[in-house]
Amino acid sequence: MLNKSFKIRPLSDTFGAEIYDIKLSGEMASEDLAQIKALWNRYGILLFREQDIGKDELVGFSRLLGSLETHVRSEWLNETHPEILQISNINVDGKPVGALADGEVGWHYDQIYLPRPALGSLLYSVKIPPDGGSTFFADMTSAYERLPRALKDMVDGHQAIQSYDNFNSMYSTKTSGKQTNLTPNIAQPLVRTHPVTGRKALYLCPGMTIAIAGIDETESADLLEQLFDWTLKKEFVYKHKWNVGDGLLWDNACTMHRREPFDGGYERLMYRTTILPPNDRSVPF
Ligand code: OGA
Ligand code: MN
Numbered sequence: 001m002l003n004k005s006f007k008i009r010p011l012s013d014t015f016g017a018e019i020y021d022i023k024l025s026g027e028m029a030s031e032d033l034a035q036i037k038a039l040w041n042r043y044g045i046l047l048f049r050e051q052d053i054g055k056d057e058l059v060g061f062s063r064l065l066g067s068l069e070t071h072v073r074s075e076w077l078n079e080t081h082p083e084i085l086q087i088s089n090i091n092v093d094g095k096p097v098g099a100l101a102d103g104e105v106g107w108h109y110d111q112i113y114l115p116r117p118a119l120g121s122l123l124y125s126v127k128i129p130p131d132g133g134s135t136f137f138a139d140m141t142s143a144y145e146r147l148p149r150a151l152k153d154m155v156d157g158h159q160a161i162q163s164y165d166n167f168n169s170m171y172s173t174k175t176s177g178k179q180t181n182l183t184p185n186i187a188q189p190l191v192r193t194h195p196v197t198g199r200k201a202l203y204l205c206p207g208m209t210i211a212i213a214g215i216d217e218t219e220s221a222d223l224l225e226q227l228f229d230w231t232l233k234k235e236f237v238y239k240h241k242w243n244v245g246d247g248l249l250w251d252n253a254c255t256m257h258r259r260e261p262f263d264g265g266y267e268r269l270m271y272r273t274t275i276l277p278p279n280d281r282s283v284p285f
Helices: 030-043 055-065 140-145 149-155 164-171 177-182 217-231
Strands: 008-010 017-019 045-048 085-088 105-108 120-127 135-139 159-162 186-189 191-193 200-202 209-212 237-240 247-251 255-259 269-275
Touching: 017 030, 030 045, 030 055, 030 247, 045 237, 055 120, 055 269, 105 164, 135 140, 140 200, 140 217, 149 217, 186 191, 209 217, 247 255
Parallel strands: 017 045
Antiparallel strands: 008 017, 045 247, 085 269, 105 255, 120 247, 120 269, 135 237, 135 255, 159 186, 159 209, 191 200
């Protein structure tokens, strides 16, 4: 018998889709899971609304998509479920329970600074402020495919330098000595081939990309500025306004994201899992 197809609604002209009538858990029918994976590859971001799930279901579902990573920011891992990184402005006993507090969080690709970056992140909203705190995503596949010829010629075959330290100094807090040693600046291809779909995307972001390798500093700064302006054009950007119970799964090989600030008088708490790519294609190429 044919399995039912999920009803979906595209979130923008080029990427993102909401999937209806689905409850995330660690036990999904294999046909449903195959469909979800295909939609994730096709759309880059999947939205699952009204989930009302616990940590077991969140982690269980995430595991169906790949091995999970324990994030390097160990201070913000969930106590009972260390596969969950907490994103929050809540303090307990004067200590933040999560990353990213309430300020602006500039455009970034999660883990672009690691030799084997995660392929996906699933962010689940537990508590949200009444205003602000929306998350924006940019479709870096379309941004690459529509790049004017002259710019395309300048990026193909190049590498760029990625810096977690740069991001933290602007939007977060410093890493510990041990964490700093695990996250030195590294070079990554400026155009990344998706490890599953084979499509190419721009692999750079204003928050972490500090230079293009092998060209002079002024030329590099100028080219990066042009590329950032291009990728942030309205046609490539989707804004997600959160409801409690939203799960948002993004493809970290072809979308970057930023969060707008919100009033720190309100609490925001999100649970994030981090999904690794297949081992044999985990180094960006
Ligand atoms: C993340 C992230 C932004 C947000 O979880 O990687 O950047 O809106 N989150 O919480
Ligand atoms: Mn992020």
